[in-house]
Amino acid sequence: MADLPADRLTSEPPFTSVGLDVFGPWNVITRRTRGGSADSKRWAVLFTCMSTRAVHIELIESMSTSRFINALRCFFSIRGPAKVLRSDRGTNFIGACRELGIDTNDSELTKYLSDKGCTWIFNPPHSSHMGGSWERLIGVARRILDAMLFQTGSTRLTHEVLSTLMSEVMAIINARPLVSVSTDPDMPAILTPSMLLTQKTNASSAPSGYFHMNDLHGKQWKQVQCLADTFWKRWRQEYLTTLQRRRKWTAEKPNVKVGDVVLLKDSQTHRNDWPVGLVVKTFPSTDEKVRKVELKVVKQGIAKVFLRPISEIVVLLSEAS
Template sequence: MGFQLQSELDIKFSEVKFWTDSMIVLHYIRNEKSQFKTFIANRISTIHSLTKVDQWRFVPSKENIADFASRGVKFNIDGVKVWEEGPSFLKKPKECWPAVDIQGPEPHLLELKKTMSTHVMIEESTVDLLINYYSDWTRLLKAVAWLTRFKLYLLIMRSGRTDLSLQMGMLRVDELNLACLNLIRYVQRILFRKEIEMLASDTISKVKITNSPLRTLNPMMINGLLCVGGRLQISSWPESRKHPIILPSKHKVTNLILQYYHILEGHVGATQVTATVREKFWVLRGGVAMRRVIKDCVYCKRRNARPIQQLMAPLPPSRIEDGAYPFLSVGVDYFGPIMVKHGRSIEKRYGCVFTCLRLRAVHLEVAYSFTTDSFIMALMRFISRRGYPKEIYSDNGSNLVGAERELRKCLQNWVQERIHSDLLRKGIDWHFSPPAASHWGGVWERMIRSVRRVLDALVKEQPLTDECLETFMIEAERIINNRPLVPVTDDSSDLDAITPAKLLLMRENVTELTNVLSNDRYSKRWKQANYLAQVFWRRWSKEYVSLLQRRYKWTQLERNIREGDLVMICSEFSEKNKWPLGLVQRVLPSKDGLVRQVELRTRKGILVRDIRKLCLLEAIDGR
């Protein structure tokens, strides 16, 4: 009614109060926590949705004018006046209004819903505690055997029975066998209770066992154990083989037994281990259970682990975009040693290969030692002959890492004196491959193999001098740069194959000096060279770059390695089952969002490795 009056009247009320002379109603309204029966709860919910609790107040019954309408009253002037003006206390300040201290709801009210709660306590048996505690079948058997012996000791001490003998000293084989049978009997009574009761009752009830997963095994009870009946009763095999003990497929005891036989058989496959187990036990769905155990075997995981793979990364811009000049982006690596004759002694020399990532051209230098200084000098010779590179890619070799540190210090002084300030502003961007990830440098590694093949063909195990070695290096450089970049066809109408040498020299062959002395002939030769250069670049863009489109390996998109994954680090210096473990601490995704490099936390510190040198053992998401 109050809500309806406020909505119908064009009067704004500053405050609205509701009065009742029922203490029970006030208890109901002020109780916002207890759950009432449906009839009371629906009406209290309506009151709470339209009004606030503090709007309700108590009025004594003798001053409640609503009783005039509900109970009736004799007609007199005073009654009419009270009905029109309301109770007299409304004309007084609020402090004089009737007040009553309303406590919380009565706990014994019949309208309150009775709530009942039940606490269930599951008491785990001692055998279950032992089964869940141990992860090795032999240790579990020993624990149960010791517990059985202690139980027998308490029985003798309490009852004083002299017919029982207590074994002393170490455990015996018969005690372990008894522990095994007791454990299996305990498991069977839990999981095959219905079948055991049917077999123990009478022969008629055995018909009901046809609805059991054991129906094809024709089960039977032998010494309190559920065994396979089968069709081999009249064979000459041992009883344990004719009537193997039935085990459930999914139980901790079954897993421990299968794990024991798996280790006993030398971590062989599921078929062989299952055949060995069936000489004594018959595991329901044994092949599936055995494969599950092998899948969880840590030793098998480490032995059968395979390196992680990921989709081959897109080619970087340095491999496909046109540059201002050759050798703008360079890959560098060492190879050797090469033995040279120096006087009467034999010394080691090393080859330093610089390859243009865009043209696949090669520049070879001789390094006289495997030190940082020797590499820096080889790099300076390369820069003087081929120009200043913008990017250098290399393996994470110790000499190359040191060269990068020293080179950054030396270049500041060296460049200020020798090179234009613009080149100093550009500097050299040095990119290192992850440690132990040689495939990141496949561009220069392939060139090293070609250089070795040429050197082996030229040297033929003959002793070299430094002068001969430098000559052979340049000859090898010429031969490699003359190799075709695209397959050569038999069609006579095709132009000559593109080679790195033609792209570097901008000509097809070396021209005699006398042929270019004439101005007219020189102009024609220059136009021809310019034309050939344009043809070469167009063919290079169409033919060679298109060959880089295909992925010849790592063609499948795989799961990204994640932080928290447990991996095994491949090592060439130890056996596979002794490879160190690492935990992925941080992933280093490539530009395409795929992870090909990670940061690992190991026993020896933090390492950065390529994923193809890692074997995933346990994923953080369990996959």
């Protein structure tokens, strides 16, 4: 199992490093007609802060590049600029990067919506486990929203009602405890993402210096900074220690190498029909472990190159042997 990304372990302003995905749709009433009503669909884009685990949700009217860019601009306008975006390799995300001029292969922070640096990192195709930090929160959002819709009964949704429900879902998720609730009476406060978000601090760097609880009775900016500093202290002491548990993928295995003959898994076909491929490129992580590769597969006389995680391939013949 790989180490966690550095942006999950760094105490930076909220939504500096962001994971995002789209979920839905829901049917809403757009206008009344003589024959009844005209319906359309709505999707939601979920943005999650990789370090504080806070959530922001934006509604979109279609799964198109332009609609997604509008949601992205709304998110940046409200939460401030981000340095790193992480997402699955969806077609709307690829199209947004191309239209915005963001080079996803450049490690430097080069371009951004408002002339600021931003790097967009895409996970390999068929690797949902690499986006577990936002996939899990989408499951949480779905369960909360399903419970709310169940309470409303057969009421037809409008865009305004769905937007209100999404705001309530966002508030509930941000109020969730990040760690187990302590029974210590001297620690009544629960560590949640909303503890930091509701302090109304901006995305700029905090003033340098040390702040103490006595500052709560002083100037207003010191009150805000003291509460934010308290959050980050508890975040480091209580939350980070829970992220290092590795319950699977603990056995040491040889790296996949260029020249290995592999089977490409395909859930749509029988195992006997899985295509045979040749590894043409590997992508070692910072710990020198290979977790994604490019492989060449010949289908119907046409050679194609696919990017896949190693969980989606089966090594048949190693180049080293």
